Amino acid sequence: MNIKKIEYENFRNLSRGFIEPSEGVNVIYGENAQGKTNLLEAIWIFTGGRSFRSAKDLDLIKFKEQYAKVNMKLFAEKRDQDLKIEISKPKRKTYVNEVLKKSPSDYVGKFCSVIFSPSHLSLIKEGPGCRRKFLDTTICQMYPMYAKNVTVYNHILNQRNQLLKSIKKQPGLIETLFVWNEKLAKKAAEIVKFRIQYVNSLKESTECIYRNFTKEKETLRLHYYSNAVPREFLNIDKILSLDEMASFIIKKLESAKQEELFLGYTLIGPHRDDFEVYIDDKKARSFASQGQQRSAVLSLKLAEAELIKKICGKTPVILLDDVMSELDANRQDFILNSIHDRQVFITCCEPEDIGKMADGKTFEVKDGKIY
Ligand SMILES: Nc1ncnc2c1ncn2[C@@H]1O[C@H](COP(=O)(O)OP(=O)(O)OP(=O)(O)O)[C@@H](O)[C@H]1O
Ligand SMILES: [Mg+2]
Known part of the structure; x- marks a missing residue:
């Protein structure tokens, strides 16, 4: 997958213009707040x-303008393709190869990319919710x-939580809890099975990329936790069947019953999953x-891109926002010169970083214009 040209008009502070990126690394540099x-x-x-920043379409239109347009020409699925988005009131229009699509999301799947932005550091720093979201989004x-x-699991979980709360006021309702245990366990098993398979592949790739990234000086380990499966079965070599997983979850729900009734919410299931990252065993x-x-x-992000390629056969474009700061020369060199066979876009403030890049194109962004 390869972007050949991006034309933009009134997209945030980018007024009007186009770029024709390189097939390899593209460095986008400029001072703060330039675009x-x-x-x-x-x-x-x-x-x-x-958008990875704000979800509102109208925020993407340049201040005081009526519309925003982005047109991407790319080479994907062995041919040239054309994707277009026009944002204006009342809603956005999308075109795939010049054909207006009925639903504005009908172009999803034509292009794929993986983005790193500094906000993704929350994957390490913050609570388990953002790690589960990361897993779910990629899967x-x-x-x-x-x-x-x-979606179905979350619906069942909400219903079951409602029931746990209602039992406090109407104890007779406890008779119906087993029905929800079975429903929850069945869906939970399906989710956990996908996650075990995915996390095991992700683990292997991430650990390998990190080793190369640090020139073998450091090791990274990824550990997945789920209270819905016995620990020894979290490994891909020894995976339980869906029925075995579901009956394990039902047993755990039974033994957590008193605590769940007291708290009024469900304690067992993939909504409590997490993974922990260890560097040099800490x-x-x-x-x-x-x-x-x-x-x-x-x-983790580069591993995600590798897995998309392995499983879907598409090579995602890699977008790295402000990744260079805080990295030493060796690690910067890895980013500029070791990510092969895919198109990469990197933003940075200092054009000096680019001197070490063997191949590729550079663009300067200044006050909403790209040179
Ligand atoms: N809808 C919009 N219309 C016009 N300008 C906008 C709009 N949305 C954001 N901006 C402005 O675009 C400018 C550039 O933002 P951007 O985040 O691309 O900067 P940047 O070059 O990445 O800077 P930094 O190096 O600080 O990350 C900001 O000053 C922002 O206020
Ligand atoms: Mg920025």
């Missing part, structure tokens, strides 16, 4: 239709049926330096 991240956002929007990209499982969240945290998240 570098805006350019990445204009590319990313073709991946899932959503959904690769297996569309997984998204449905998650928890990254508590002990890793800024540069190590950045390297770890970047390794």
Whole structure:
């Protein structure tokens, strides 16, 4: 997958112009607040239709203007393709190869990219919710049926939580709890099975990328936790069947019953899953330096891109926003010169960083214009 040209008009502070990027590394440099991240956002929007910063379409239109347009020409699925987004009131229009699509999300899947932005450091620093979201988002990209499982599971979970709360006022309702246990366990097993398979592949790639990133000086380990499966079965070599998993979950729900009734919410299931990142056998969240945290998240993102390629056969474009700061010369060199066979866009402030790049193109962004 390769972007050949991006034309933009009134997209955030980018007024009107185009770029023709290199097939390899593209460095986008410029001072603060010039439009570098805006350019990445204009590319990313073709991946899932959503901005990675704000979800509102109208925010993407340049102040005082009526519309925003982005047109991407790319080489994908062995041919030239054309994707276009026009944002104006009342809603956005999308075109795939010049054909107006009925639903504004109908172009999803044509283009794929993986983005690193400094906000993704939350993957290491913050609570388990953002790690589960990271897993779910990527698994959904690769297996569309997984998204449905998650929606159904969340619905069952909400209903069960409501019931746990209602039992306090109407104890007789406890008779119906077993029905919800079975429903929850069935969907939970499906989700956990997908996650075990995905996390095991992700683990292997991330650990390998991190080793190369640090020139073998440091090791990264990724550990997945789920209270819905016995620990020894979290490994891909020894995976339980869906029925075995579901009966394990039912047993755990039974033994957690008193505590769940007291708290009024469900304690067992994939909504409590998490993974922990260790660098040199120490928890990254508590002990890793800024540069190590950045390297770890970047390794996770590059591993995600590798898996998309392996499973879907598409090579995602890599978007790296402000990744260079806090990285030493060796790690910067890895980013500029070791990510082969794919198109990369990197933003940075200092043009000096680019001197070390063997191949590729550079663009300067100044006051909403790209040179
Ligand atoms: N809808 C909009 N219309 C016009 N300008 C906008 C709009 N949305 C954001 N901006 C402005 O675009 C400018 C550039 O933002 P951007 O995030 O791309 O900067 P940047 O070059 O990545 O800077 P930094 O190096 O600080 O990350 C900001 O000053 C921002 O206020
Ligand atoms: Mg920026």
